[in-house]
Amino acid sequence: MRGELPNQPCFISLINVETMIPETHPIRVIKRMCDEVLASLSKQLDGIYAADGAPSIPPETLLKGKVLQALYTVRSDRQLCDRLKTDLLFRWFVDLPLDTEVFDASTYSKNQQRLIQHQVAELFFTAVVELARHHGWVSNEHFSVDGTLIEAWASMKSFRPKDEPKGPGSGNAWMDFKGEKRGNDTHRSTTDAEAKLLRKSPGQAAKLCFGAHLAMENRHGLCVRFAVTPSVGVTESEVALEQLAELQANGFRPKTVGADKGYHNAGFIQGARQLGVVPHPALKQGQDPLQVRLTAAHAVSQLIRKRIEEIIGWCKTTGNFRKSRYRGVERTNAQGQYVAIACNLVRMAKLSLGPPGMARA
Numbered sequence: 001m002r003g004e005l006p007n008q009p010c011f012i013s014l015i016n017v018e019t020m021i022p023e024t025h026p027i028r029v030i031k032r033m034c035d036e037v038l039a040s041l042s043k044q045l046d047g048i049y050a051a052d053g054a055p056s057i058p059p060e061t062l063l064k065g066k067v068l069q070a071l072y073t074v075r076s077d078r079q080l081c082d083r084l085k086t087d088l089l090f091r092w093f094v095d096l097p098l099d100t101e102v103f104d105a106s107t108y109s110k111n112q113q114r115l116i117q118h119q120v121a122e123l124f125f126t127a128v129v130e131l132a133r134h135h136g137w138v139s140n141e142h143f144s145v146d147g148t149l150i151e152a153w154a155s156m157k158s159f160r161p162k163d164e165p166k167g168p169g170s171g172n173a174w175m176d177f178k179g180e181k182r183g184n185d186t187h188r189s190t191t192d193a194e195a196k197l198l199r200k201s202p203g204q205a206a207k208l209c210f211g212a213h214l215a216m217e218n219r220h221g222l223c224v225r226f227a228v229t230p231s232v233g234v235t236e237s238e239v240a241l242e243q244l245a246e247l248q249a250n251g252f253r254p255k256t257v258g259a260d261k262g263y264h265n266a267g268f269i270q271g272a273r274q275l276g277v278v279p280h281p282a283l284k285q286g287q288d289p290l291q292v293r294l295t296a297a298h299a300v301s302q303l304i305r306k307r308i309e310e311i312i313g314w315c316k317t318t319g320n321f322r323k324s325r326y327r328g329v330e331r332t333n334a335q336g337q338y339v340a341i342a343c344n345l346v347r348m349a350k351l352s353l354g355p356p357g358m359a360r361a
Helices: 026-040 042-046 059-071 077-086 088-093 106-117 120-134 236-249 266-274 296-304 307-316 329-352
Strands: 142-151 159-161 187-189 196-198 207-217 223-230 256-259 278-281
Touching: 026 042, 026 059, 026 088, 026 120, 026 329, 042 120, 059 077, 059 088, 059 106, 059 120, 059 329, 077 088, 106 120, 106 329, 120 329, 142 236, 142 296, 142 307, 207 236, 207 307, 207 329, 223 236, 223 329, 236 256, 236 266, 256 296, 266 278, 278 296, 307 329
Parallel strands: 142 256, 256 278
Antiparallel strands: 142 207, 159 187, 196 207, 207 223
């Protein structure tokens, strides 16, 4: 029998959102891990707010909102707040009651400088890595490093001569750069002065961008270090060595590090050896004056280090981090940290469920 639409539909009902989220949904595991990590950071979060005055939006709500942005490819803070108004799962994840008004997107803008000043994104990321270490999911000895470019929130039209007199904007005027030599020494973006012009490889177009650098542990492919730097002025090899030193300072004992051909240079290999780490870069064609030994361990590192490309790919597609939505290195770095946190939490949620069960006949 065909059902009929009610003449006066009722939109007022008592519901329990907890029962609407499937028990087997991986978002439950991710939320539980988020809550555990943020609870461990409660004292640090207390220190960044005044002891008196009007209560603010809880920082846990804002931080879990950033995780949701990466998990569900939400483009902006404003779109996230719109989703919170209509999506029950989003409200449930950030612990926002149904009868509570959703905060405005400007809340993120007003709190962003406070979170950056106190390095909350870095603390959040480190706490997630420590949780993975507690569960035994992180290798203590074998790592991989890589880097990529993140497009800046600035167009090529904004890349103007440094000595050009400042005046009123010309709007979205037509530009013709044919035959004009433009470089970071003579030009600067009027939109984002920290963005630098660089091309990733020959044959590709030069773009205004930042550099993103990752270190991955080789046991389960979790990102253990993430940093955004200017794309010019610091090399991938230099940042990789800094990240290895940071790992040692945080209780890791790296023995090997895998990398691609871009790290087959004297600076990286000699620097890694000085840290007591055996470098396993992919070798460039021709002679090898650096005498990198092609052992069985080197072959394993080269096989596993390709997993770091999966992290980069997830961050740029699902995490929507192909292009920064902010200006400057600091804000872009904070955005990248939140995306890397979400990527790790997805992987950790799968690991917490254990290996798949045997198929039944």
